[in-house]
Amino acid sequence: MPAHLTTRSLGKEAFAELKTLNKENAEWVALHLAAAAEILPEDPELAHRxxxxxxxxxxxxxxxxETLAITAYETGDFALALRELRTYRRISGHNDQLPLMVDSERGVGRPDRALELGRSVDRTTLPASVQVGLAIAMSGARLDLEQPELALAELEIPQLDRNRAFSYSPALFAAYAEVLGELGRGAEAAEWLVLAERAADALEGPAEAEIFEVIELEELELETEDELETEDELETEDGLETEDEDEVELEIEDDDAAPAEADDADAPAGDEASVPEAEAAEDGDADLVEAAPEDAIEPEVAAILEETAGLDDDAADEAR
Structure with a gap:
């Protein structure tokens, strides 16, 4: 456990969810969630533990x-990630991790199921960033099925705006460039890669600005002045206020998303409740278990097993 971490290292919103636990357990869970979020980019395996x-x-x-699902995904355990994401979705009622669910279906070799899952939710009900993540995942599933034309169509969404950059724009532009490359449209692919790089550079600027202009290369500027004026008018008419609510500044995302990505193991019957102890024992990671004496852990695990016994059946039915 990193010495500098405290319970305050976990975001307020995430910590508020722990109020259902007693003080000792809430502090234990908060520390491990904060550690998982901080360590994940550098050491996914340790974050997963x-x-x-x-x-x-x-x-x-x-x-x-949610955290257990995310760390499992990052370690390549897509089956566990998918199972935990389903449970997270049932507990929270949220669809914000739908793109990760779709990608996990791809990870277990079911691109058809991934597409079906992605189409099961009305995209207009999702935040802009989630819509973009879902489009990228759906496009990947189309590529898995060797359908590059449809993969390109999945990415042609309102957020694919070459004139403005939001927090999700670099990934969207890069994905679009990749599919264009698959279609043999190399010049266009190179152009979108340039835009992806410029969007990323723009987003490294002041966090106060929620909208960043993407500067196009001069040699790639093919639009007339009239066309540019028309685009500016349309931008104003569309109403930036709606987009602003969905745009997430990089610094804010980094502060809030990492802790919130802590979600985990009320694992389906038998598997996940027993996995933590087995994995901790195999790794010899005394730090992760020293504060959890057996008499404290076993009753909790037993309770989780009883409560989630039915969830596995539900998850199995969904998988079928």
Missing amino acids: HALAAARRGGRVAVVR
């Missing part, structure tokens, strides 16, 4: 299940 540790005492909390 922290998520498993948090799940031992907080398996009924949505943010814990």
